[in-house]
Amino acid sequence: MTTRTRLLITALAALLLGSLAVGYTALSAEPEDGATSTPATGTTGGDRIHVLSNGKLSSVARSDPGGPREITDQKCDRAYAAAGTISCLRPAGALKAARLSVLDAGLHERRTIPLIGFPNRTRVSPSGRMIGWTLFVDGHSYAANGFSTSTGILDTATGTTVMSLEEFTPYVDGKPYQAADLNFWGVTFTADDNLFYATMATAGHRYLTRGDFAARTITALIDNVECPSLSPDDTRIAYKAAVDGDPQKGWRVSVMDLATRKITPLAETRSVDDQPTWLDNRTIAYALQRPDGANDTWSTPADGSGTPTLLIPEANSPSPAT
Structure with a gap:
């Protein structure tokens, strides 16, 4: 089964679920699983860092990130916050x-x-307008053979939703490119709320691409760039680079001047399977899983x-609150 076929099945399933689950299809003020609709004191503002603590939206003081944290009841598998907008990917359950x-x-x-x-x-754009997301459709690891992903973008201002970046026209070496094995992941947005960067995998390559939301195009730039994250000044990409170009050997978190x-390559030599976050123009944050399964x-x-x-x-899921 090709990636396009999987994503077609995914889209049809999403439509079916949308028709069955009314609560999933419209604007909703109902919190998830009894979650509070009121943040704990101090969860917003530029002096905080947003994270997930045991799957719940939380925040810590920038001045004391290892100190007390404020934890809400909002449950997410992945989250990101910018300019008053929070993207929360709710976990999948047996019946949800x-x-x-x-x-x-x-x-x-x-x-x-x-x-x-899964x-x-x-990611959320710096203005809070654009939201990107990635889910595994098949497989649970970028290092696995045969995995496939589904990556989409929402424009919260207009409601325009692209459920899969495969709807866009890709270019490789300046020419339109077609392939059955396309996978996209790791969206990061520029300050203009139109251009973005993402990884495109095809034929053994994992390209850094630049996307144009309005033009519906994606252009391959350079190989071996996964999970890109654009710096606040729009000049550099932090990302995970497969060691020796082989994801089976792990990833080295690196920064590329555009x-x-x-x-x-950054000082972190352990394998980082995460989309790095810029806390500011000088500092990169990322999650690492411990042997007991917890993330730091x-x-x-x-x-x-x-x-x-x-x-x-x-x-x-660290993100600097703005």
């Missing part, structure tokens, strides 16, 4: 599909989109200097 919940700064649910698959990545294409959030300088630092114990 995954879904994207768009929350405001007060944790009121403003929009939901039913999804099929939540994996999500103008010069210069690549700087670490940070390291973006210029390759220094050493990794444990930033927030037992937390993942």
Whole structure:
């Protein structure tokens, strides 16, 4: 079964679920599983870092990230916050599909989109307008053979929703490109709410691509770039680079200058299977799983200097609140 066939089945299943689950198809103010609609004091604002603690939306003080945290009842598998918009990928359950919940700064649910698959990545544009997400449709690892993903984008201002980036026209070496094995993941947005970057995998390559939301195009730029994350100044991409070009060997978190294409491996030498986050123009954050299965959030300088630092114990999905 080709990736396109899988995604067609995914889309049809999503439509079926949408018709069966009324609560998934419209704007909703109902919190998930008894979640509160009021944030804990201090969960928004530029002095906080948003994370997931045991699957719940939480925040910590930038000045004391390892200290006390404020935890809400909002449950997410992956989350990201920017400019008063929170993207929450709700976990899939035995009788429930995954879904994207768009929350405001007060944790009121403003929009939901039913999804099929296992939540994996999500990002919000700096303005809070655009939301991107990735789910595994088949498989549970980027290192696995035969995995497939579904990646979409929502424009919260217009309601325009692209359920799969396969709807866009891809270009490789300046020419339109067609293949049955296309997979996209790891969206990150520029400040203009139109251009974005993402990974496109095909024929053994994992390209960094630049997408144009309005033009519906995606252009391959450079190979061996996964889960890109654009710096606040729009000049660099933090990402995970497969060691020796082979994901089976793990990934090295790195930074690439977009103008010069210069690549700087960061001080973190452990395998990082995460989409890095820029806490500011100097610092990268990412999650690492411990042997007991818990996640910790670490940070390291973006210029390759220094050493990794444990930033927030037992937390993942970091994002700087703005």
